[in-house]
Amino acid sequence: MKFILPFVFLTLTTSAFAQTKDGERESVNAAASHLNTEIAIIPEPVSIDKKGGHFTLPENVLIYANKPLEVKQSTTFLQERIATATGYYVGTTTVSAHNGTTIKLLLTEKTDALIGSEGYRLSVTPYQIIITANQPAGIFYGVQSLLQLLPKEIESKETVKDISWKIPCADITDYPRLKWRGMMFDVVRHFFTKDEVKQFIDNMVRYKYNLLHFHLTDDEGWRIEIKGYPKLTEVGAWNVKRTGSFGAFIPPKPDEARDYGGFYTQEDIKELIAYAKERFVDIMPEVDVPGHSLAAIASYPELSCTPDAVNYKVRSGERIMDWSRGAPPIALVDNTLCPANEKVYVFLDTVVSQLAQLFPFQYIHMGGDEAPHNFWEKNPAITDLMKREGLKTMPEVQGYFERRLEKIVNKYGKKMMAWDEVLEGKIEQSTAIMNWRSTKYGKQAAQTKHEVVMSPAEFVYLDYMQGDAISEPKVYASLRLSKVYEFEPVPEGVDPKYILGGQGNLWTEQIYNIRQVEYMVWPRAFAIAESVWSPKEKKNWNNFIARTEQHFKRLDEADTKYSKAVYDPIFNVRRSGDKNLLVTLNTEIEGLDIYYSFDNSEPDRFYPKYKEPLVVPIDASLLKVITYRGKEPVGRMLTMPVDELNKRAGKK
Structure with a gap:
């Protein structure tokens, strides 16, 4: 499949960010402040009820399943992921009331109509973790959410030492839209x-x-x-x-x-x-x-x-x-x-x-x-x-x-x-x-x-x-x-x-x-x-x-490669009444600062901060920009040729 206009480079950006109920944008800093960074599950669950306290993984982890053959995939997956990153022993038990049971994977005896065939309920208390689902797929998706509650080091392919493997206590109910x-x-x-x-x-x-x-x-x-x-x-x-x-x-x-x-x-x-x-x-x-x-x-x-x-x-x-x-x-x-x-x-x-x-x-x-x-x-x-x-x-x-x-x-x-x-x-x-x-x-x-x-x-x-x-x-x-x-x-x-x-x-x-x-x-x-x-x-x-x-x-x-382009500035260019190029910069993420230069040097946070549309100097050949959050650079150094700005602005 190819795009039907391969010689026209369209920029599919957005001006419509998610709104709060009163129609005003929240700042990212505000969003971050009300988001408990311990619970950052993607995709967002249907409901999360955050409780006080934490569950700490013991060095001997026992997993109980009431129907072990039906959830074997999830049990094996969870064992491998926990054991690899923690170095802990992760075994199974056939005794539900075993004092050392850490995680329970429970298929319902009576169908839970709300969560359907792929949904799950995940409960984390200071004493135990329980995932409940109607079908094995739901158990598997509950396991994915559980792993996202663990510290980020759970993604490591090697054992990570000197870390407390704490999980925030919460009750989560979740099921897919489609x-x-x-x-x-x-x-x-x-x-x-x-x-x-x-x-x-x-x-x-x-x-x-x-x-x-x-x-x-x-x-x-x-x-x-x-x-x-x-x-x-x-x-x-x-x-x-x-x-x-x-x-x-x-x-x-x-x-x-x-x-x-x-x-x-x-x-x-x-x-x-x-x-x-x-x-x-x-x-x-x-x-x-x-x-x-x-x-x-x-x-x-x-x-x-x-x-x-x-x-x-x-x-x-x-x-x-x-x-x-x-x-x-x-x-x-x-x-x-x-x-x-x-x-x-x-x-x-x-x-x-x-x-x-x-x-x-x-x-x-x-x-x-x-x-x-x-x-x-x-x-x-x-x-x-x-x-x-x-x-x-x-x-x-x-x-x-x-x-x-x-x-x-x-x-x-x-x-x-x-x-x-x-x-x-x-x-x-x-x-x-x-x-x-x-x-x-x-x-x-x-x-x-x-x-x-x-x-x-x-x-x-x-x-x-x-x-x-x-x-x-x-x-x-x-x-x-x-x-x-x-x-x-x-x-x-x-x-x-x-x-x-x-x-x-x-x-x-x-x-x-x-x-x-x-x-x-x-x-x-x-x-x-x-x-x-x-x-x-x-x-x-x-x-x-x-x-x-x-x-x-x-x-x-996890050593998985990804793009940080979301931090990059978005360029909009037009000509003013006197034909000068005017460059407007904005970002997808609010709360970032943009620094720039026209003198071919590499800008940092000690350079001019973008505050209003930039007039391109008459002999400039390059506009360089970079984004910061506070004192830390977060975006890539982008170099925009003035010739390219002229093309985007159209004929003089």
């Missing part, structure tokens, strides 16, 4: 190993995500073994390694080695599914068709409408589309499976049958986005298909393809999901829609009674830059944390029963390694987690930021 709480991971543009995917899952579950959308095929690679079509991985999984700005690479030469990539065997997939299941995560596969299919076509050219496909290669990041007119793009090479070719449906039957056998999850995502039509428009087989089926437009041709594909998916006992472009082609109401282009398409789908997962690019595309374009590799647009926090997965004017949930999407064109994956995901995935788990009325930007800053410390302990 059942679909997803993260999409594109492992095609750059391949990520099985262990790296497990690492991605581990980070997800800390914040109560329960769905991994696994983007497995695209123009740059085919990442899953399909028996009977060996070339998909022999040919389709490999391209030429390039680094730099994806989409503008020099086309590979014939003699360059095609050895960059990889794929997952079916045994790998089974292992990942089992790993995710132990953490209460479902995996939904995506095979993206009919567009985004160059890797499949390079492997099996007979799946194309275009004779020249015999010369096609898996894309390495060179330009293959003209996006000047928006979407659908004009294809420079035909990256579509041919809707008029019966071999395509035989191929898809095989692929879907194996996906259905491998993945227990009820939905299979079959793409459907950004399929170019210009090669179809001049193809005789497509013309014949249109006459035979009474199709008037190219979206209707794709609709014909999608309806046939859905029958295949249904035949193997699964439901089909697709990106929202398929709405333009008279698809079946039973097709589930994943919204990406704009919230309005998700609303349209729900209003026409499609099941919908909300993932609009303007709020949840995690490949977008996190701050100003001068500070990040340029990718389509900028999406700041405060804008992500505005994500509302249940749009006004729709029946909530058609909204399955929401998710964040991580496309990896510009993401080359797992450390950059982490940097792009966190902390923006905190905001998405809160949007899909926490009650809508509990969302509060300043409270969220106070908790996020506590979790930065936890990510540090």
Whole structure:
């Protein structure tokens, strides 16, 4: 999936911060003062009743479960996490009244209607910790909250000595707002190993995500073994390694080695599914068709409408589309499976049958986005298909393809999901829609009674830059944390029963390694987690930021990379009446000071403090800025060229 205006760098900032009930903003300092930093759970629980006192972990920790086999995953998870960081003995007991019992994991005998299947109650007293839930998933999510109550050092992968492992006493009741709480991971543009995917899952579950959308095929690679079509991985999984700005690479030469990539065997997939299941995560596969299919076509050219496909290669990041007119793009090479070719449906039957056998999850995502039509428009087989089926437009041709594909998916006992472009082609109401282009398409789908997962690019595309374009590799647009926090997965004017949930999407064109994956995901995935788990009325930007800053410390302990772009100033530039450049600076977080220089030196807190719009000196070439909280720098040193300010201000 790509943004439809790749040459326009939009800045998606926000001016609407969370409000208090009387409509006035709270300052971050005020938010921090009323937030007990000992209790900084993300996503925000439904209710927290803070009590006096603490529970201190003993050096011999005993865990009791009333139904040990059913909560084994949670028991094992908790044992490993506590033992690793504390160095303490963590064992289990089968005696509920054992004097040394530290933590009780209790499945209810009678259903607690309030908390449902994924909710929990967590009680911490000075003497014991009790997590109660109706189902094992609820116990697992209660464990995640318990770990967030422990000191930040619990995130350490090594034993931490000389620390008191105290937990604040509280009663917490919690359950999710929505059942679909997803993260999409594109492992095609750059391949990520099985262990790296497990690492991605581990980070997800800390914040109560329960769905991994696994983007497995695209123009740059085919990442899953399909028996009977060996070339998909022999040919389709490999391209030429390039680094730099994806989409503008020099086309590979014939003699360059095609050895960059990889794929997952079916045994790998089974292992990942089992790993995710132990953490209460479902995996939904995506095979993206009919567009985004160059890797499949390079492997099996007979799946194309275009004779020249015999010369096609898996894309390495060179330009293959003209996006000047928006979407659908004009294809420079035909990256579509041919809707008029019966071999395509035989191929898809095989692929879907194996996906259905491998993945227990009820939905299979079959793409459907950004399929170019210009090669179809001049193809005789497509013309014949249109006459035979009474199709008037190219979206209707794709609709014909999608309806046939859905029958295949249904035949193997699964439901089909697709990106929202398929709405333009008279698809079946039973097709589930994943919204990406704009919230309005998700609303349209729900209003026409499609099941919908909300993932609009303007709020949840995690490949977008996190701050100003001068500070990040340029990718389509900028999406700041405060804008992500505005994500509302249940749009006004729709029946909530058609909204399955929401998710964040991580496309990896510009993401080359797992450390950059982490940097792009966190902390923006905190905001998405809160949007899909926490009650809508509990969302509060300043409270969220106070908790996020506590979790930065936890990510540090866990050696997880993350972005601090939320501390960076936001630049707004205009021309005054006398044509001088005027620069206005503000921040997402209130209570920060901004210091600046125009003399090419590095400003600190002894430099001029920003108080009013800056007039750019006539011969200045650079504006440098940095943010502080009190005496401590918190933001990055940003260098803004005056030439860039001139561009943003427009013509003189």
